[in-house]
Amino acid sequence: MHETEIKVGDTYRSYxxxxxxxxxxxxxLTLGYFQAGIRPEFKADDTxxxxxxxxxxxxxxxxxxxxYPDHAVVGEExxxxxxxxxRHRWYIDPIDGTKAFTRGVPLYAVLLGLEIEGRVEVGVxxxxxxxxxxxxxxxxxxxxxGRRVWVSQVSELSQxxxxxxxxxxxxxxxxxxxxERICRSAWVRAGWGDAYGHCLVATGRAELMLDxxxxxxxxxxxxxxxxxxxxxxxxxxxxxxxxxxxxxxxNADLLSAVMTTIRG
Numbered sequence: 001m002h003e004t005e006i007k008v009g010d011t012y013r014s015y016x017x018x019x020x021x022x023x024x025x026x027x028x029l030t031l032g033y034f035q036a037g038i039r040p041e042f043k044a045d046d047t048x049x050x051x052x053x054x055x056x057x058x059x060x061x062x063x064x065x066x067x068y069p070d071h072a073v074v075g076e077e078x079x080x081x082x083x084x085x086x087r088h089r090w091y092i093d094p095i096d097g098t099k100a101f102t103r104g105v106p107l108y109a110v111l112l113g114l115e116i117e118g119r120v121e122v123g124v125x126x127x128x129x130x131x132x133x134x135x136x137x138x139x140x141x142x143x144x145x146g147r148r149v150w151v152s153q154v155s156e157l158s159q160x161x162x163x164x165x166x167x168x169x170x171x172x173x174x175x176x177x178x179x180e181r182i183c184r185s186a187w188v189r190a191g192w193g194d195a196y197g198h199c200l201v202a203t204g205r206a207e208l209m210l211d212x213x214x215x216x217x218x219x220x221x222x223x224x225x226x227x228x229x230x231x232x233x234x235x236x237x238x239x240x241x242x243x244x245x246x247x248x249x250x251n252a253d254l255l256s257a258v259m260t261t262i263r264g
Contacts, residue, residue: 113220
């Protein structure tokens with residue numbers, strides 16, 4: 001390994017460790033509001049937001065601004081703030097799965113992703129109510145609570161566990177037929193997805209997660225998480241991206257079959 005590669009790896013690992021600590025602290029903050037009867041407000045796009053979302057994002061922003069003052073920050077609740085080094089951009093979703101959070105379902109997550117020169121190199125997803133931390137960085141592997149993890153080796157859709165967040169969203173966003181083809185081919189179809197679905201794929205507990213509508217902060221941790229686990233995260237045509245407003249996580253053995261089934 002070249003000296004440059006070692007230095008890059010050390011840098012990515014340092015970013016990952018910072019992201020893990022930051023997500024953990026934000027997640028513990030959210031637990032103070034979880035199952036406490038707080039009521040959400042609704043934003044202009046009709047999505048819910050709570051004081052827990054806002055306080056968690058403020059904590060994360062504060063830590064990034066202190067540790068990496070030159071880095072840009074993009075958050076779901078407070079938008080983008082620019083640093084002097086736009087090559088480094090942090091994406092924050094302080095509570096992914098706010099609907100689950102407000103209903104007392106423990107599958108919500110704190111998400112952090114670091115994009116460097118247009119490519120996400122570091123990703124962390126922390127599930128406070130489950131105390132599960134999934135973290136990855138390019139060349140550093142994918143880890144669940146400190147244990148190295150990989151995608152499953154299921155190679156037949158007929159044996160695959162398929163996950164989703166909202167069954168009605170597939171028709172709403174023009175993916176009804178593709179979703180029905182996947183359903184006919186799969187073994188199990190289970191809901192309450194959001195970030196947890198993508199992490200279940202990365203950790204080998206499911207094979208496929210489909211989102212017909214997502215934002216970049218929903219996606220940001222998952223390119224490195226899935227890649228380092230041996231899988232794929234990207235759009236519904238096979239491109240690794242967080243900007244397509246749609247997402248697929250799948251193990252490597254099923255990628256071709258899933259893309260063929262989606263296309264019909």
